[in-house]
Amino acid sequence: MRIVCLVKNKQPLGATIKRHEITGDIIVARVIHGGLADRSGLLYAGDKLVEVNGVLVDGLEPEQVIQILARSEGTIVFKLSPVNDRYISSHTMLYVRAMADYWPQQDPAIPCADAGLPFQRGEILQIVDQNDSLWWQARKASDLGRCAGLIPSNHLLKRKQREFWWSQPFMSHSCIKASQRSMRLSAPYEEVVRYQRRPCDRHRLIVLLGPSGVGVNEMRKQLIDLNPSMFKSPVPHTTRQKKTYEENGREYFFVSKEAFESMVYSHGFLEYGEYNGHMYGTSVEAVKAVLDAGMICIIDLEPQCITGVRTHELKPYIIFIKPPSRNCMRYTRKNASIFTDYYVNMKFKEEDFQEIEESAKKMEVQFGQFFDQVVVNDNLESATVQLMSILRCAQDEPQWIPASWICLDS
Structure with a gap:
């Protein structure tokens, strides 16, 4: 038998109890790492409780013992029968x-x-x-x-x-x-x-995402305009015909429908879709080309494509562009226009603001666990400055990334 005294001082005991499945004794089920009991080094998982502050626990339910402990302040005196084989956890982090x-x-x-x-x-x-x-x-x-x-x-x-x-x-x-x-x-x-990126490593891919109308594309363009020698977006692929003033590989990579479909089947695109009867897509190789040139590649992406872009090769840093309050959107977008599949230069309406808010909430609910940072676009200039600071940290400071990315690199 052993007597253990712990001074509680309005802090949790840091241990849980349970009834032993075979003997029916009340025992210490676990000792919480870093808690009072753990720091004392006097209680161990498996110890049998005999008395708590002079009260015999034999015949009591675990819930009744918990109530005794909850009401106790100051010094708590345990009489216990120590467990024979104490398991010392290595606490592998x-x-x-x-x-x-x-x-x-x-x-x-x-x-x-x-x-x-x-x-x-x-x-x-x-x-x-x-x-x-x-x-x-x-x-x-x-x-x-x-x-x-x-x-x-x-x-x-x-x-x-x-x-x-x-x-x-x-x-x-x-x-x-x-x-x-x-x-x-x-x-x-x-x-x-x-993960700490080394100077010899590729830059991390920067992924911006947010609801239509929140300003993702505008922020991406502003970043590139501010430092075109550092930031660049990949050249997309398309199946439409090349216009006279365009060059293959500059505005787009112009490919046949068959070639485009072949890239789709071989998972060559991070994202693709159809617009006005033509296919458009952002290819993995186009992104790698920007990164291999020593630049920071910035793309805006639909959220459902997140899992496809989260690879050890690209190590994406994902930033969610969140809309501000409804009143702020009314003010900042009073002279702005929205572009859709059906309308061009259409002024924002109240239902557009509501749709932006609802879409943003759905994205956060469904994909928020993948966001590395969230930026509220309440003002395009200040939000872009904040974004610049985040991008510097993403490339130069340690960040949490999936362990599998490091294993695959090794």
Whole structure:
């Protein structure tokens, strides 16, 4: 038997308890990395609780013991029977990008909601303990000074996603938030590493995306105009006829319909589509040509093409251009025009602003986990200046990228 004293001081104990499946004893289920119990070095997973502050726990439910601990302040005295074989975790660090939102307070299955770590899509998590097959311990990379919290393991979160999928449209599993499309596109967690581009490496591809009318194309053009020796867009391919003033390889690569379709079948395009009966596309080779010339390649892309561009060769840095408030759009676009498949130089209307807002929200919901940065285009000039600063950081400072990109490079 052993006596353990811990001083709580309005902080969580940093451990969870459960009933042993065979003996029925109340035991320490896990010790949270970086928490009070972990820092003390006095409690271990598997220790059998006998008394808490003089109260015998024999015959009590785990929930009743939790209530005793929750009401206790100051010094907590445990009488316990130590576990014979103490497992000392090596705490191998693993970093992942969350591909879904998770809210522990809405998850009835979590062992202790207060010990849970809420996170949102796109956040970087440091996994510090994977010993439990269902519940990992993690903390946010942006706040490594805090103790870890419980998150669903990769296996458990996949299961929750499947349950969420099959429960549609009833939304019965609200602890896990992910769009139907994003669940099809990605695993619950994506392992990431810090990447520092070397001077001899290609620049990272810059991908701008946002709803039509938000100013993505204008920002891309402004960047190129500001520094044409550094920034460039790839020359697109098209099946339309060359005009007299055009040169093949300057405005477009002019190809036959058969050649274009062959490139489509061989996955030669990052993005392609039809306009006025002609095919247009941005090829992988055209992007590589810009990067191989030592320049920063900038493209604007439809969000559904994101997964195709996320390769170890291109190492894209994805920036979402977000619309400002409705009032700001009315002011900044009062003299602007919108271009569509059917109209040219048409003035913005109120329904256009609403469509921009709704489209932006859908993009964030479905693809937000892939965004490296978000820029609000409330003013074209200031947003472009902000974008220039972001591009410098994307090329010169360490960034989180999928670990698979580094493995494939090696």
